[in-house]
Amino acid sequence: MSEIPGDLKFLKSHEWARVEDNGLIRVGISDHAQGQLGDLVYVELPEVGSTVQAGNGAAVVESVKAASDIYSPVSGEIVEVNDTLNDKPETINEDAYGDGWIFIVKASDRAELDELLDADAYAELIENEDN
Amino acid sequence: MTEKTVLNATHRALGARMVDFGGWDMPISYGSQIEEHHAVRRDAGMFDVSHMTVVDLHGARTREFLRHLVANSVDKLKVQGKALYTCMLNEQGGVIDDLIVYFLGDEFFRLVVNAATRAKDLAWIAQQAKAFHVEVKERPDFAMIAVQGPSARAKVIGLLHEVDRARIEKLGRFAAAAAQGPHGAPLFIARTGYTGEDGFEIMVPEEQAVTFWNELAAAGVAPCGLGARDTLRLEAGMNLYGQDMDDSVSPWEAGLAWTIALDEGRDFIGRKALEAQKAAGAMRTMVGLVLDEKGVLRHGQKVLTDRGEGEILSGSFAPTLNKAVAFARIPSGVSGDVRVDIRGREVPVRVVKFPFVRDGKPCEGI
Numbered sequence: 001m002s003e004i005p006g007d008l009k010f011l012k013s014h015e016w017a018r019v020e021d022n023g024l025i026r027v028g029i030s031d032h033a034q035g036q037l038g039d040l041v042y043v044e045l046p047e048v049g050s051t052v053q054a055g056n057g058a059a060v061v062e063s064v065k066a067a068s069d070i071y072s073p074v075s076g077e078i079v080e081v082n083d084t085l086n087d088k089p090e091t092i093n094e095d096a097y098g099d100g101w102i103f104i105v106k107a108s109d110r111a112e113l114d115e116l117l118d119a120d121a122y123a124e125l126i127e128n129e130d131n
Numbered sequence: 132m133t134e135k136t137v138l139n140a141t142h143r144a145l146g147a148r149m150v151d152f153g154g155w156d157m158p159i160s161y162g163s164q165i166e167e168h169h170a171v172r173r174d175a176g177m178f179d180v181s182h183m184t185v186v187d188l189h190g191a192r193t194r195e196f197l198r199h200l201v202a203n204s205v206d207k208l209k210v211q212g213k214a215l216y217t218c219m220l221n222e223q224g225g226v227i228d229d230l231i232v233y234f235l236g237d238e239f240f241r242l243v244v245n246a247a248t249r250a251k252d253l254a255w256i257a258q259q260a261k262a263f264h265v266e267v268k269e270r271p272d273f274a275m276i277a278v279q280g281p282s283a284r285a286k287v288i289g290l291l292h293e294v295d296r297a298r299i300e301k302l303g304r305f306a307a308a309a310a311q312g313p314h315g316a317p318l319f320i321a322r323t324g325y326t327g328e329d330g331f332e333i334m335v336p337e338e339q340a341v342t343f344w345n346e347l348a349a350a351g352v353a354p355c356g357l358g359a360r361d362t363l364r365l366e367a368g369m370n371l372y373g374q375d376m377d378d379s380v381s382p383w384e385a386g387l388a389w390t391i392a393l394d395e396g397r398d399f400i401g402r403k404a405l406e407a408q409k410a411a412g413a414m415r416t417m418v419g420l421v422l423d424e425k426g427v428l429r430h431g432q433k434v435l436t437d438r439g440e441g442e443i444l445s446g447s448f449a450p451t452l453n454k455a456v457a458f459a460r461i462p463s464g465v466s467g468d469v470r471v472d473i474r475g476r477e478v479p480v481r482v483v484k485f486p487f488v489r490d491g492k493p494c495e496g497i
Contacts, residue, residue, distance in 0.1 A: 038159075038160060038164050038358065039163055039164050039165045041165075042426055042427055042448070044426075060474070062426070062427045062448070064164050064358060064362060064447060064448050065358060066429075067427065086425070
C-alpha cells in the first residue's frame with residue numbers, strides 16, 4: 001500500500017480531489033480502490049465541457065472483475081480528461097495518485113471541498129474497511 | 132462460517148487477495164489477474180481447486196446407477212481411468228450440476244462436482260443411489276491442484292517418481308492415472324482442465340498438498356487465482372454452473388447438447404423432458420458474443436435482437452484477445468444485427484461460435 005499524499009481530499013467512495021495551483025480540481029481514484037478493483041481494462045471518460053454534480057457519477061472504470069462508477073467530488077464543469085487512459089487504463093493501477101488521474105473540474109462551489117475527508121480520515125476509513 | 136482449503140495460509144503468505152466463493156475463502160489473484168491469465172496461456176500456472184467436491188461411488192451396480200443419474204452415457208467409458216463430462220438433470224431437464232465422471236473399476240467410479248452445489252448434489256446423488264445399493268462417499272481428504280498451460284505437463288512430470296514418468300507422459304486427454312509425487316505423495320493425475328490449455332488436475336492427500344504446491348512453484352509454475360481461472364475458461368468456451376446454466380435451464384439451451392446421449396433404451400433422469408423439448412424445438416440458444424469496440428460485456432446485460440431480447444450469461448474482458456467476449460442466451464433463429472445494452476447505450480456485437488481461444492491462440496473468426 002503506497003503512502004496517501006497529504007494534499008488530497010477524498011470521497012468515502014474512494015475518489016480523490018487535488019486543488020491545483022490554478023484552482024482547478026484534479027480527480028482520480030485511490031490506490032486502495034485500484035487494488036480492490038484489480039487490473040483495469042476500460043475507462044469511460046466524461047466529455048470536456050459537460051457539467052457534473054458533486055456525488056454523482058462522472059466516469060466509469062471497468063476492471064476485469066467489475067464496472068464502477070466514479071463520482072465527482074465537486075460540482076462544476078469538466079475542463080480536461082486524461083486521454084491516455086483510453087489506450088492505457090492500467091495507468092491507474094500503476095500510478096493512481098499521479099499519471100492515473102481521470103478528469104479535471106472547474107468547481108462551481110469550492111465550499112464542497114470542505115465536505116471531503118482529509119488524508120488521515122481516509123486512511124482510517126480504509127483501515128476499518130479491511131478489518 | 133467460511134470454509135478454508137488446506138492451502139489457505141499458503142495463499143495468504145503469497146499476498147493473495149481473498150474472496151468468498153460459494154462459501155469458500157479463495158484467492159482471486161496474487162497480483163495481476165491478467166498476468167496470471169497470460170502465464171497459463173504461455174507457460175504454466177496452478178490453481179487451488181480443493182474446494183471442489185470429490186465423491187466416490189462403490190458397488191456392483193455403480194455403472195447402472197450412473198446410466199440413470201447423468202445425461203451423458205457412461206458406456207462411453209470403456210478403459211479404466213477414462214473421464215466423461217456430463218450434466219446431472221432433474222426431471223424437468225434442468226441442470227442440477229455439471230461434473231466429471233472417472234471410471235476407476237468395474238465397481239468404482241469417481242465424480243468431481245462443483246463446490247457451490249455440494250450440499251444439493253450430495254443429497255440428490257444419495258437419494259438416487261439407494262435403489263441401486265451404491266455407496267456414496269465424499270472425499271474431503273483430497274486437496275486438488277490444477278496445473279495448466281503449454282509447459283504444465285512437463286513441469287509436473289519432472290516432479291514425479293522416475294518409474295511413473297513415461298506412463299504419465301503418455302496419459303491421453305480426459306484420462307487419469309495414479310502416480311507417485313515428491314516425497315512419495317500418492318497422486319491422482321487427470322489430464323483435464325478448465326482453461327483451454329493442456330495440463331493436469333491433480334488430487335493429492337491434504338497433508339501433502341502444501342509441499343506439492345511449493346514444489347510446483349519451485350519448478351516455475353505460477354500461482355493463479357480464481358479471477359484468471361474465470362477469464363481462461365470463458366475464452367475456452369466452457370460453462371460456469373450458476374451463471375451459464377442452472378436448475379431451470381436445459382442443456383439444449385446452454386450449449387451443452389454435445390453432452391446429451393440419447394442412446395437407445397437408457398432411462399436417465401430428465402430424458403423425457405429433453406426429448407419433449409427437442410421435439411418442440413429449443414426456444415433459446417446459447418451463442419458467443421464479441422465486442423470489437425471498447426467496453427466490457429457483463430453478466431445480466433440485455434441483448435437486443437430482431438427476434439426479441441436475450442441476456443448475457445458469463446461476460447468479461449478476455450486478456451488473450453484484448454477485448455470483451457461473452458456467452459449469451461438469445462432467441463433461436465436470430466439473423467440480423469445484435470446489440471447489447473451497456474448502461475443505456477446500445478453497442479453492436481458480433482455473434483460467433485465458441486470457443487474463443489484454444490491452445491493459446493484466438494480461434495478463427497474471433
